[in-house]
Structures are given as structure tokens and as C-alpha cells.
Amino acid sequence: xxxxxxxxxxxxxxxxxxxxxxxxxxxxxxxxxxxxxxxxxxxxxxxxxxxxxxxxxxxxxxxxxxxxxxxxxxxxxxxxxxxxxxxxxxxxxxxxxxxxxxxxxxxxxxxxxxxxxxxxxxxxxxxxxxxxxxxxxxxxxxxxxxxxxxxxxxxxxxxxxxxxxxxxxxxxxxxxxxxxxxxxxxxxxxxxxxxxxxxxxxxxxxxxxxxxxxxxxxxxxxxxxxxxxxxxxxxxxxxxxxxxxxxxxxxxxxxxxxxxxxxxxxxxxxxxxxxxxxxxxxxxxxxxxxxxxxxxxxxxxxxxxxxxxxxxxxxxxxxxxxxxxxxxxxxxxxxxxxxxxxxxxxxxxxxxxxxxxxxxxxxxxxxxxxxxxxxxxxxxxxxxx
Numbered sequence: 316x317x318x319x320x321x322x323x324x325x326x327x328x329x330x331x332x333x334x335x336x337x338x339x340x341x342x343x344x345x346x347x348x349x350x351x352x353x354x355x356x357x358x359x360x361x362x363x364x365x366x367x368x369x370x371x372x373x374x375x376x377x378x379x380x381x382x383x384x385x386x387x388x389x390x391x392x393x394x395x396x397x398x399x400x401x402x403x404x405x406x407x408x409x410x411x412x413x414x415x416x417x418x419x420x421x422x423x424x425x426x427x428x429x430x431x432x433x434x435x436x437x438x439x440x441x442x443x444x445x446x447x448x449x450x451x452x453x454x455x456x457x458x459x460x461x462x463x464x465x466x467x468x469x470x471x472x473x474x475x476x477x478x479x480x481x482x483x484x485x486x487x488x489x490x491x492x493x494x495x496x497x498x499x500x501x502x503x504x505x506x507x508x509x510x511x512x513x514x515x516x517x518x519x520x521x522x523x524x525x526x527x528x529x530x531x532x533x534x535x536x537x538x539x540x541x542x543x544x545x546x547x548x549x550x551x552x553x554x555x556x557x558x559x560x561x562x563x564x565x566x567x568x569x570x571x572x573x574x575x576x577x578x579x580x581x582x583x584x585x586x587x588x589x590x591x592x593x594x595x596x597x598x599x600x601x602x603x604x605x606x607x608x609x610x611x612x613x614x615x616x617x618x619x620x621x622x623x624x625x626x627x628x629x630x631x632x633x634x635x636x637x638x639x640x641x642x643x644x645x646x647x648x649x650x651x652x653x654x655x656x657x658x659x660x661x662x663x664x665x666x667x668x669x670x671x672x673x674x675x676x677x678x679x680x681x682x683x684x685x686x687x688x689x690x691x692x693x694x695x696x697x698x699x700x
Contacts, residue, residue, distance in 0.1 A: 323442045332429025340409025341401040345393035351449045354400040355457030355464035361408035362400045383670035390674035405431035405594035413590030426512030433602045454478040458666040460599040473618040482625040483666045485637035486604035499526035523589045524580035536629035536662035544572035611644035622652040623680045632663035
């Protein structure tokens with residue numbers, strides 16, 4: 316069902332602070348009588364997974380992000396599975412976040428909104444599932460930081476999830492990604508409109524645009540950007556896209572790759588909140604599967620289900636080596652696990668941009684039936700090309 320929102324009551328965040336009433340926006344697809352699959356959106360995605368025949372997009376929602384993967388007859392088949400996706404706390408697509416009204420002041424929370432963690436997202440999702448009467452999940456599936464969200468389910472609530480599918484994800488960010496994320500934060504905070512995070516009704520568009528452009532560079536591979544843009548000049552000067560982009564250069568120096576970054580940045584700042592961006596990126600930066608445990612393997616010790624880890628060859632945001640390390644942690648913990656490497660030069664965003672590559676292994680993994688009350692073991696041959 317499109318655009319539902321539920322009150323989950325008071326919510327205390329792991330790093331301190333609370334809200335008196337956590338509102339969670341979510342969507343469901345399929346028959347509630349079927350096995351439930353929880354989908355975890357990526358950093359700036361929303362609970363709108365598919366248009367499901369409705370092409371309209373509300374102002375407070377991002378566009379549907381997995382139309383070709385979720386639906387009747389799709390790899391995640393809504394005629395056989397009941398699909399749930401919730402917008403995470405701290406975001407700006409209907410779930411309580413920094414831009415939401417603080418009932419104590421009647422103004423947006425702004426800088427007073429607590430820091431959020433991937434653990435907070437999982438705890439909020441669990442409460443939503445309790446509200447929906449769902450005790451056990453057939454699978455939790457997510458891409459990028461949504462993959463971290465999925466893995467955290469196996470760590471925190473191993474008795475409630477049977478399968479996990481982290482896609483283009485890892486157990487933690489490496490130092491290069493931490494560095495780039497830190498630069499993005501500085502770009503937002505250096506915008507004169509930032510005002511310490513209490514900028515409403517204004518917005519630090521310039522800083523958020525720079526932060527998003529930096530992120531976009533990490534989402535694509537060198538090969539895909541060179542193939543699509545090369546060193547070619549843009550068809551038109553920046554004008555409305557980025558009027559200050561040229562500096563002392565001429566229109567002929569404005570390149571296609573700059574136009575791509577400017578277009579995506581402009582569309583992004585029109586739909587996303589800078590405080591939310593900082594909260595969500597910080598949650599991704601701080602995530603460490605081994606936190607509070609001796610190792611990644613120890614963190615997954617209670618999970619006795621199955622895992623399908625999907626990596627993308629052109630992804631340097633989360634490399635195939637990081638994917639294999641995550642799969643190995645599942646195996647060492649005693650879980651059945653397969654690491655499926657998808658061949659694509661697109662880069663990290665291939666899990667969104669190339670659904671034809673992601674869909675087949677998902678269909679095979681989720682489509683297998685139980686055998687006498689338990690899942691049949693995962694074999695690499697199931698995922699051969």
C-alpha cells in the first residue's frame with residue numbers, strides 16, 4: 316500500500332537523545348499472508364521502492380528506486396512475498412528527522428535532532444514489524460548502507476531473520492571513504508546558510524550540492540565515467556545549473572562530466588535536507604559490524620540462516636574484497652553464505668542502475684523453497700552465469 320505512516324511512540328537513540336513520538340513512513344507490497352521480505356533503502360532513498368502502477372510521486376518522497384526488481388513476477392515477487400520498506404529515522408521522507416517539527420517548540424528539530432545509527436534504523440524497523448504483526452522475515456535485502464542495515468539484522472535479531480542479502484556493501488567504510496565523507500561534511504558546514512544546522516526556512520544548497528557531487532564521484536567507476544563523458548565539452552553552458560561553476564574559464568571549458576554533477580546536485584538539493592544528509596552519512600561512517608564484539612565473525616555468531624553477499628566488479632566504494640570478507644565472516648560464524656560477484660564497469664550504483672544484473676541472483680536465492688522446515692544449503696553453482 317502506498318504512503319503509510321505510523322506512530323511508534325517515544326524513541327531513545329543509541330547515542331543519546333530521544334523524540335517523544337517516532338513517526339515512520341513505510342510502504343508494503345503484496346499479500347500479508349505471504350513470507351515477509353524487508354527492503355532497506357540506500358543513503359538518500361526512501362520507502363518508495365516501486366511505483367506499483369502509480370506514477371505520481373509525493374513531494375516528500377524520492378522516486379521509486381527498484382521498479383524492475385520488485386513487483387508481480389519480478390525477482391522479488393510480490394505475488395509470493397510480502398514486501399515492506401520503511402524510511403529510516405533521521406531522513407526527510409516522512410519518518411521523523413531533523414526537518415520534522417519538535418512538538419516542544421513548534422519548530423524543526425534542526426541541530427537538536429539526535430545522532431542516528433544503523434542500529435537505530437534496525438530497532439525502528441523491528442518496532443514497525445511488530446506493529447504489522449510480522450514475527451519472522453524470510454529475508455532482509457539492502458544495497459550500500461542498506462546492506463549494512465541488512466547485516467545488522469543478522470547481528471541484532473538473528474532469530475527473526477532467515478536470510479540476508481547485502482548488496483554492494485561491507486562490514487565498515489574504509490579510510491578513503493571516511494576521508495571523502497569528512498570533506499562532504501565540511502562542504503555543508505562551510506555554507507554561509509548553514510547557521511549551525513538551524514537554517515530553516517533557508518537551506519545550505521551550495522554546501523549540500525558540493526557534498527552530493529563528491530558522493531556521486533564515488534558511485535561511479537573510472538571506466539563508466541570515461542565512457543559516458545570523457546573530456547567532452549557540455550552541450551550548453553552552466554547557466555541555471557551552476558552559474559558560478561566556470562570561474563575565470565569560458566563556456567567552452569564546461570565539460571559534460573561537470574554538467575552531469577551539476578544536474579544531479581541541483582535535483583538533489585530540491586528534495587533532500589542537509590541536516591538529514593549529515594545524520595545519515597555519519598551513521599554510515601560510524602557503522603562497524605564488529606562493534607561490541609571480538610570480530611565480524613563473533614558479531615554474526617548467533618545467526619544460523621543464509622546469506623547472499625553481492626559485490627560489483629567496478630565498485631570501489633565497497634570493493635569485491637570487502638564483499639568476500641563479509642561473506643567469509645558469515646561462513647566462519649557457521650552460516651551458509653555465498654559471495655556473488657556481478658560483472659559491471661558501472662560502479663557502486665550498478666545495484667540501482669543495472670537491475671538486470673542484480674535481479675537474477677536475487678530471484679534464485681529468494682525463490683528456493685524450504686526443505687523439511689529448513690532452507691537448502693547455498694551452492695555457488697546456483698549463481699553461475
